[in-house]
Structure formats: C-alpha cells, structure tokens
Amino acid sequence: MKKTHFLALIGLIVAAAVLFCGCTGTTDDQTTTPTPTATVAEDVQVKVFHAGSLTGPFEKVKAAFEAEHPGVTVLLEPAGSVDCIKKVTENGKPADVLASADYALIPEMMLPDHADWYLTFAKNRMVLTYTNESKYADEITAENWYEILDRDGVRWGFSDPNSDPCGYRTPMVLQLAETYYKNDRIFETLVSEHSNITVTEENGTYTIHAADPEPDNVTLTIRPKADELVKMVKSGDLDYAWEYRSVAVQNDLSFLELPEEIDLSAVAFADNYATVRTEAKKGDGTTLYAGSPIVYGVTVPKIAEHPDLGVAFVEMLINATGQEILTADGQPPIVPAGGYGSVPDALQSLVEMQE
The missing domain is CATH 3.40.190.10 (Periplasmic binding protein-like II)
Known part of the structure; x- marks a missing residue:
C-alpha cells in the first residue's frame, strides 16, 4: 500500500510539472503574455508582379491587405506585362500574384505550364x-x-x-x-x-x-x-x-x-x-x-511560394474593396470578374465563369 501511495505521489508531481510548463506566462490573476504566431514571427512576404499601370491601385490594395493580415508584407514589383510574365516563365522567379495589362498574355504565355487559371478584372482606354x-x-x-x-x-x-x-x-x-x-x-x-x-x-x-x-x-x-x-x-x-x-x-x-x-x-x-x-x-x-479591347488579367502562378495568400490578395482585388479602389483610380472594374480554368473555390462566389 505504501508503494502505491508513493507512485501516486510521483504521478502528481509529474502532472504538476507538465501543467506548470504549459502555463508559462500565466500569473495569479490569470493574465497571459501572448506568444506571436508563426506567421507574424516569420513576417511572410507576398510577391506581386504587376503591370506598371496598376501601381496606383495596387499600392492601395496592398495597404488594405496588410491591415487585414498582420505579419504579412506585400512586395509590389511593377514592370511591363510581358517582362513580368517572363520573370516567372523564363527566369523562374516566384510570384504569389501576377497581374497583366493584357489578360490574353496569361493564357498565351503561362497556361498550362505556369498557371492553370486566370481572371479578367478591369478595363481601360x-x-x-x-x-x-x-x-x-x-x-x-x-x-x-x-x-x-x-x-x-x-x-x-x-x-x-x-x-x-x-x-x-x-x-x-x-x-x-x-x-x-x-x-x-x-x-x-x-x-x-x-x-x-x-x-x-x-x-x-x-x-x-x-x-x-x-x-x-x-x-x-x-x-x-x-x-x-x-x-x-x-x-x-x-x-x-x-x-x-x-x-x-x-x-x-x-x-x-x-x-x-x-x-x-x-x-x-x-x-x-x-x-x-x-x-x-x-x-x-x-x-x-x-488589337482587342483593353482588359486586365490576374492569376496565381504555380511557382508561388504562398499560393493561399496570393488567392487572398486576388480576392480583395475583385471584391468590394478592390472595386472601389479601381474606380477611384480611373480604372473601371469588371463586376463580376470573369473566370477561366481551375479557379480556386475561395474566389468562385465573386467570379462568373467563362467558356
């Protein structure tokens, strides 16, 4: 019986030690010092390659996106649309979002090897x-x-x-x-x-x-x-x-x-x-x-390092937030955005699929 009591005592000591370790940072009044999440600690960088003509609205979308995603920094890299795509297709540079001033460049230069879907989201003149x-x-x-x-x-x-x-x-x-x-x-x-x-x-x-x-x-x-x-x-x-x-x-x-x-x-x-x-x-x-009407396109390349965040950025671009930004910057949005290929489920409610 004494041996049984001794083993029970040992068990209680071990359990208390485990409980103490799991509650590090807890005081008597039950307040806790929060530990940063892995995402915040990493300061994830979302890379966006985009047409130079999108710089104005994309800077505003970037600000709104970072406000909704603490610990995420959006890196905008403007260039001519052809050059943007070549960075991915020829140079192997990873981008989480790619936006072109000519949507037709995406199916022509990226599908099916470098992307499997795209959206049309804005017009211009x-x-x-x-x-x-x-x-x-x-x-x-x-x-x-x-x-x-x-x-x-x-x-x-x-x-x-x-x-x-x-x-x-x-x-x-x-x-x-x-x-x-x-x-x-x-x-x-x-x-x-x-x-x-x-x-x-x-x-x-x-x-x-x-x-x-x-x-x-x-x-x-x-x-x-x-x-x-x-x-x-x-x-x-x-x-x-x-x-x-x-x-x-x-x-x-x-x-x-x-x-x-x-x-x-x-x-x-x-x-x-x-x-x-x-x-x-x-x-x-x-x-x-x-020659064709000016229509902008966007996709998340297969080489994306953070595809989920890339899709989330695209979602903000085509929802009410992005529509308001594009309109204010003199660039009429396409509502709903046109969808082609295997458009992610997270975007389906904002997209009208096209043949």
Whole structure:
C-alpha cells in the first residue's frame, strides 16, 4: 500500500510539472503574455508582379491587405506585362500574384505550364497625356491631335512594344486613326518617319512591325515602361505621351480622350480593333499581338511560394474593396470578374465563369 501511495505521489508531481510548463506566462490573476504566431514571427512576404499601370491601385490594395493580415508584407514589383510574365516563365522567379495589362498574355504565355487559371478584372482606354506646359496644349482636340504631334518642335512618346502592352497598343491606335479620320498618312508621318517601325497591309489587316523600333529620340521617344514617360511629361522633357486613362488620372495629368472606334476601350468595336496587330520580339523570334479591347488579367502562378495568400490578395482585388479602389483610380472594374480554368473555390462566389 505504501508503494502505491508513493507512485501516486510521483504521478502528481509529474502532472504538476507538465501543467506548470504549459502555463508559462500565466500569473495569479490569470493574465497571459501572448506568444506571436508563426506567421507574424516569420513576417511572410507576398510577391506581386504587376503591370506598371496598376501601381496606383495596387499600392492601395496592398495597404488594405496588410491591415487585414498582420505579419504579412506585400512586395509590389511593377514592370511591363510581358517582362513580368517572363520573370516567372523564363527566369523562374516566384510570384504569389501576377497581374497583366493584357489578360490574353496569361493564357498565351503561362497556361498550362505556369498557371492553370486566370481572371479578367478591369478595363481601360488609351489616351494622349500632357500638361499645361506642353506645346499647343491650348489647341489640341480629338479632331486635330495627330496634326499637333506632327508640328515642329513637338516631342512625344510611348512605351516599348516589345515589353509593355501600352507600347504595342499605341501604334494600333495610330493605325486605326487613319481609317477614322480618313487620312492615310498619319502612321507614316508620326511613326515611320521617326523610327524603324513600319506597317504592311494584307486583306484588310494591318501588321505593325515593331520588333526593332529604333526611335530618333528627337521627335519620338520610346521607353521600356510607361511610368518613365509620365515623369518625362511632368518634367517637360516630353510634350505628350500615350498612356492608359487610369495612369493619367493617378498622376494628375491632362489627357485627351479619343473616339471609342480607335481607343481600344469598347467591346462594341472589337471587330474594328482586330484589323490591326503589332509584331514584337519574343525570344529569338517574333509574336503578333492582335488589337482587342483593353482588359486586365490576374492569376496565381504555380511557382508561388504562398499560393493561399496570393488567392487572398486576388480576392480583395475583385471584391468590394478592390472595386472601389479601381474606380477611384480611373480604372473601371469588371463586376463580376470573369473566370477561366481551375479557379480556386475561395474566389468562385465573386467570379462568373467563362467558356
């Protein structure tokens, strides 16, 4: 019996020790010093590769997302959409979210090896930006802009067709303008005479050859990213630059809106836009980008290090929070977002699946 009491006593001592260890940090009044969770302690970094034209709204989505996810830091990495995708597909750089200014680049360049779903979430339109200090700013209109750009001393630019959708869309607008304004000299006068970019026509389709642009950098300037052009317009180094409307709004630039027949904004004119296409570099060869309404796409690459957080970021982008941010930044959201492929269950309620 004594041995039994002794063993029971030993058991009580062991149990008390275990209980004491499990309650470290507990005082007599039962207050507890919280231990940070693993996520907070790690300070998880969510990497987002995105089109430069999304910088403004994505900075706001980032702030809202970090507020809802303590211990998570969102790292935004803007670039031309083609370059963003190449970082994943060619360089193997992990991204938890990838957003393109041309949704079609995702199925073309990423599916099925690098992603298995994507969403369309926002629209845009091409505009011509300037400031009050730009030459002939007080004269330019939707009827005479191509004459203003051709005047002596006027400096204007657009981004590189080989790295940025805004860059391969700009010459499309200029070619479409020839038909709309019934002037078949617009493209040659504005573009071909000041660069190595040419255009050919076959069976009613115009192909713009822009793989080796070589601008003169006197009248026409071409830069890798559209945000470089924003700075040049603001500083007075350029009088005018082609941008998305949202970029103009976010940077407080004056801008000229063009007819929907040529500004790549309206689904109603999709057939008209399809009569132009831009040939640009792709690897050791070239690729063709067809004219189409400007629609943005987003996905979570298969190489993502934090895919669940990537999906959560996309969820915020397409829900009421993201919609409000996009609208305020001059970029109409698509509601509901269009879904393609194996869209995650967490997004299904916010998405309308497409064929």
